[in-house]
Amino acid sequence: MKTTALFSLTLLLGFAALPAGGAEPLTLKQAIATALEKNPAVRAASAAEAQAAARLIEARSNYFPKVNYSEQFQRGNNPVYVFGTLLTQNRFTAANFALDALNHPDAVNNFQSQLTLDQVIYDGRQTALGSKIAGFGQQVVREQSRYTDMDTIQAVVRFYYGAVLAAENVRVAQEAMKTAEANLRRAENLRDTGMVTDADVLSLRVHLAGVKEQQIRAANDLEVAKAALDDAIGVPLDTDYQLTSALTPAGLPGEPLERYEREALERRPEARQAFLAGQMATTQSEMARAAFLPQVVAHAGFEADRQRFTGGGGTNWVAAVSVRFNILNGFADKARLEESAAAERRADAERERAQSGIRLDVRRSYLDLRAADQRVEVARAAVTEAEESLRIIQNRYEAGLTNVTDLLRSDTALLAARTRHLTAVYDQRMAAVRLEQAIGRLSPGSEVLN
Numbered sequence: 001m002k003t004t005a006l007f008s009l010t011l012l013l014g015f016a017a018l019p020a021g022g023a024e025p026l027t028l029k030q031a032i033a034t035a036l037e038k039n040p041a042v043r044a045a046s047a048a049e050a051q052a053a054a055r056l057i058e059a060r061s062n063y064f065p066k067v068n069y070s071e072q073f074q075r076g077n078n079p080v081y082v083f084g085t086l087l088t089q090n091r092f093t094a095a096n097f098a099l100d101a102l103n104h105p106d107a108v109n110n111f112q113s114q115l116t117l118d119q120v121i122y123d124g125r126q127t128a129l130g131s132k133i134a135g136f137g138q139q140v141v142r143e144q145s146r147y148t149d150m151d152t153i154q155a156v157v158r159f160y161y162g163a164v165l166a167a168e169n170v171r172v173a174q175e176a177m178k179t180a181e182a183n184l185r186r187a188e189n190l191r192d193t194g195m196v197t198d199a200d201v202l203s204l205r206v207h208l209a210g211v212k213e214q215q216i217r218a219a220n221d222l223e224v225a226k227a228a229l230d231d232a233i234g235v236p237l238d239t240d241y242q243l244t245s246a247l248t249p250a251g252l253p254g255e256p257l258e259r260y261e262r263e264a265l266e267r268r269p270e271a272r273q274a275f276l277a278g279q280m281a282t283t284q285s286e287m288a289r290a291a292f293l294p295q296v297v298a299h300a301g302f303e304a305d306r307q308r309f310t311g312g313g314g315t316n317w318v319a320a321v322s323v324r325f326n327i328l329n330g331f332a333d334k335a336r337l338e339e340s341a342a343a344e345r346r347a348d349a350e351r352e353r354a355q356s357g358i359r360l361d362v363r364r365s366y367l368d369l370r371a372a373d374q375r376v377e378v379a380r381a382a383v384t385e386a387e388e389s390l391r392i393i394q395n396r397y398e399a400g401l402t403n404v405t406d407l408l409r410s411d412t413a414l415l416a417a418r419t420r421h422l423t424a425v426y427d428q429r430m431a432a433v434r435l436e437q438a439i440g441r442l443s444p445g446s447e448v449l450n
Contacts, residue, residue: 023240023241023242024240024241024242025241025242025244026241026242026243026244027244027245028156028157028160028161028245028449029245029444029449031156031160031229031233031241032152032153032156032157032444032449033444034233034234034235035152035153035155035156035232035233035234036149036152036153036444037234038233038234038235039152039232039233039234040234041148041151041152042148042149042152042234044148045141045144045145045148045149046145048141048144048145049138049141049142049145051141052134052137052138052140052141052142053138055134055137055138056131056134056135056137056138058134059127059130059131059133059134060127060131060134062120062123062126062127062130063120063127065117065118065119066117066118066119067115067116067117068114068115068116069113069114069115069116070113070114070116071111071112071113071114072111072112072114073109073110073111073112073309074109074110074112075107075108075109075110076107076108077104077105077106077107077108079102079103079104079105081108082105082106082107082108083096083102083105085108085110085305086108087314088110088303088305088313088314088316089110089305089306089307089313089314090313090314091307091313091314108307109307109308110305110306110307111305111306111307111308111309111313112303112304112305113303113304113305114301114302114303114304115301115302115303116299116300116301116302117299117300117301118297118298118299119297119298119299120295120296120297121296121297121298121321122294122295122296123293123295123296124290124291124292124293124294124295125286125287125290125293126287126290126291126295129283129284129286129287129290130287132283133280133283133284133287136276136279136280136283137280139272139276140273140276140277140280143269143270143272143273143276144269144273146269147269147270149443150269150437150440150442150443151437152232153437153442153443153444153446153449154433154434154437154442155232156229156232156233157429157430157433157449158232158430158433159225159228159229159231159232160229160232160243160245161247161426161429161430162225162228162229162426163222163225163226163228163229163243164243164245164246164247165225165247165422165423165426166218166221166222166224166225166226167222167243168247168422169218169221169222169419169422170215170218170219170222172218172415172418172419172422173211173214173215173218173415174215175418176211176214176215176411176414176415177208177211177212177215179390179411179414180204180207180208180211180411181208183204183207183394183407183411184201184204184205184208186394186397186398187200187201187204187397187404188201190397190398190400195400196400196404199404200403200404203404203405203408204404204407204408207408207411207412211415214415226240226241229241247422247425247426247429248425248429249373249376249425249428249429250369250428250429250431250432250433250448251432252369252370252373253366253369253370253435257362257363257366260362260366260435260438260439261358261359261362261363263439263440263441264358264359264361264362264438264439264440265355265358265359266440267439267440267441268358268438268439268440269440270354270357270358271354271355271358271440273354274347274350274351274354274355275351277347277350277351278344278347278348278351280347281340281343281344281346281347282344284340284343285337285340285341285343285344287340288333288336288337288339288340289337291326291329291333291336292326292333293326294323294324294325294326295323295324295326296321296322296323296324297321297322297324298319298320298321299318299319299320299321299322300317300318300319300320301317301318301319302315302316302317303315303316303317303318358438361438362435362438362439364438365431365434365435365437365438366435366438368431368434368435369428369431369432369434369435371431372424372427372428372431373428375424375427375428376421376424376425376428378424379417379420379421379423379424379425380421382417382420382421383414383417383418383421385417386410386413386414386416386417386418387414389410389413389414390410390411390413390414393406393407393410394407394410432448433448433449435448436448
């Protein structure tokens, strides 16, 4: 990227317009690091990653036994309840066989303690496939978090350099004010000598008022830009910084467009998410078919029954293995198979669409950067020519060889050329950042941020 001494001097002088007294210095890298720590969108993405990790643990839970302990109290005189309770409490005697005792028993208390264990032995790979889907989901969330990070970095760069650009526009407006005031004094001196009329002086005063209005707008834009930067970083909107990273053009791409497109298809979060969505859809199809396989579950239980909570009583245990066959489930399983097949087709189409969109984004960003670089060169040359033109017109005006209209036109042209130059540099830098993001490279260590 070619630069000139004039351009560098212009940008370095521009920092005089930035707040200095008491403001904390802030580089672009520091602003990005702060945003990746404090920006609400980044913190929300981090929380989403924690949620996805918890869902993966939940999906794997069927690999482990389920152990439950319960306490229950019952009291009643239902004959069947009393008969069974006395048996489980080891309190049944021969007297309980009396017909009157069987038909009209006294109420009985029962404090029951139960400890149960259930373990899935085989579930048709439902747990394995569910865990696999949850793992894909976790990777999707990670890619979304990476997308959020890149989007946050891009926003910080945009608002950081937007604030620098606004400060530069303030400085340019201040220089234009000085030039307009000097031209007004020049016209007043020429009027006093009779070389020009009051009309020239009035025209220059109107021009000065217009430049003053532009300076006011530029100062307001600077305040808004600073607040926008604070918001992107994630700090209070009245936080004041001294921005110390210069706004300079970025280097042009050093590799062919086709290579950038291939890299983007591998690195972009959207490409990874589309691929993972396809893997999830395939796994869901496997899970739908696995629903037709039998399930084997083991159960074990220990029970203690007693008349008083702290007293003795009877104990018993049970162990069982059950096998469940899915013969008919109201056609829900068949519908789930059809749904998963449609999900696979949809994932394939979405992946194809994502790949096309990524290629288009890379190509647009690549071409935008080249066009923005050409604009910088054209705008830089225009500033040099406008400065020389104004110098010549000012000399001719003092000599009475031109009129105030030419002077005003030249002064206005210089102000516009300087503003376009600054905007072109900003656009070129942002185009470089967007290309880095389109490829999927944008990170706190990216060279484009230096």
